[in-house]
Amino acid sequence: MANTFPIAWREVGEGDPVVFLHGLGGTSGAWGPQFRGLGHAMRCVAWDMPGYGGSAPIDPLTYETIAGALIALLDHLEIERADLVGLSFGGMHALHTALADPDRVRRLVLADTSPAFGIDGTSVDEWTNARLAPLDEGLTPGDLGPRIIDAITANPLEESIRTETLDAFAAIPSDGFRAAVQCLPTNDIRSRLGEIHHPACVIVGELDEETPVAYATMLADGLADARLHVLDGVGHLSPAEAPERFNDLVARFLTD
Numbered sequence: 721m722a723n724t725f726p727i728a729w730r731e732v733g734e735g736d737p738v739v740f741l742h743g744l745g746g747t748s749g750a751w752g753p754q755f756r757g758l759g760h761a762m763r764c765v766a767w768d769m770p771g772y773g774g775s776a777p778i779d780p781l782t783y784e785t786i787a788g789a790l791i792a793l794l795d796h797l798e799i800e801r802a803d804l805v806g807l808s809f810g811g812m813h814a815l816h817t818a819l820a821d822p823d824r825v826r827r828l829v830l831a832d833t834s835p836a837f838g839i840d841g842t843s844v845d846e847w848t849n850a851r852l853a854p855l856d857e858g859l860t861p862g863d864l865g866p867r868i869i870d871a872i873t874a875n876p877l878e879e880s881i882r883t884e885t886l887d888a889f890a891a892i893p894s895d896g897f898r899a900a901v902q903c904l905p906t907n908d909i910r911s912r913l914g915e916i917h918h919p920a921c922v923i924v925g926e927l928d929e930e931t932p933v934a935y936a937t938m939l940a941d942g943l944a945d946a947r948l949h950v951l952d953g954v955g956h957l958s959p960a961e962a963p964e965r966f967n968d969l970v971a972r973f974l975t976d
Contacts, residue, residue, distance in 0.1 A: 727793045728774030729767040733759035738803045738974065739790070740766040741810030742888070743832075743957075744900055745861070745868055747773035750888035753881060753963035754805070758971060765802075767793055769813065771896030781899040783816040783907065790817050794824055803974055805829040807959055808931060809900065812907045818916050819909065828920040829970055832928050832956050834935040835942060836908040844905045851901045861897045862890030874927040874955030881960050913942030920946040921973040923966065925954030947973070 723729055730748045732755050740751045748766035755764050770789050771777035778785045790813065794802055803826050806814035811833025818825045838844065854864055865886045869877070877885060920943050924936035933950055940948040949969055954961045 724774050725793075725796050726776035727767055727770070727789055727796070729765055729793060729797075730755070731763065731765040733761070733763050735762040736803065736974070737763045737765060737797070737799045737801075738805060738970075739794070739799075740764065741790075741804060741806035741813045742766070742769065742772075743808035743810050744897075744904060745865065745889050745892070746807070746810075746885070747888045747891040749773075749891065750807075750885055751959065752884045754959060754967060754970070757963060757967035761971065762974065765793075765797065765799075768891075769810070769900070771893065771899050773891045777896060777899065779899075781903045783812065783903065784820065786813050786903075787817040787820040791821050791824055800824070801826045803827045803829070805831070805970060806833060807831045808833050808956065809904055812904070815909055815916065816907075818918055819912060822916075822918070825918055827974060828916075828918050829923065829973065830920060830936075830939060831923045831958050831966070832925060832931050832936075833939070834907070834931045835910045835913055835939045837905040839935060839938070840932075847905060848901055852898060855894050855898055860890075860894055861892040862886075865889035869957070872930055872956040873961055874925060874953060875961065877957075877960055881963070885957070885960050910938075910942065913939070914944055917944045919973075921969060922946050922948045923958055923969060924948075924950055925956060925958045925961065926950050926952050927954060928956045928958075930956040 804814040
């Protein structure tokens, strides 16, 4: 079911709460494979981050205000502590939330994400301009979805999952995407990783070129209690590209 309050979310299942945090190119609907695969065993909640999908925007959009919105959602759902599963940008949200309010987080699953932007020398201006230029030309996130999804996955997605992924991308408002693109490069918590003591499962696709294995290794090495899993033959969207393997790792970690 879908709900709003001003944060929109979907949920399915009962049991221990697990909150799924989508990436830059997704909304709550991107977690369909996880809802279907894990919803029988746990309470799965997926949000639309502020300014995405059905969620109201926040001004300014920062990692601190995103973490505050996530805690507000937990309050609204009467969830005292939750496991967080974050993909890419969503993994950064999970990390910042664990730092901002550690008592509200139980465990972390960090998929295809990074402790900092620009580790490989990527220019903030070049990265940002490449993603905003199409919006300046009048295109929408939905127009960009097929090209971007195909570029960041190692193999074509299964047809129904590809449709689901593109629908989730198309639900992003242009203004929300613009704000998120400007926020994402401000991430750098390398000096604070050791403060995060929550058990963490770090997952990365072997062929992920956006946040490669080296980033995941840095993340896992810097956290106080982390396990690293590399998925062979998988690119940047591991939950959609290899849902069975991804779900198995998540289920085993969260029920260990």
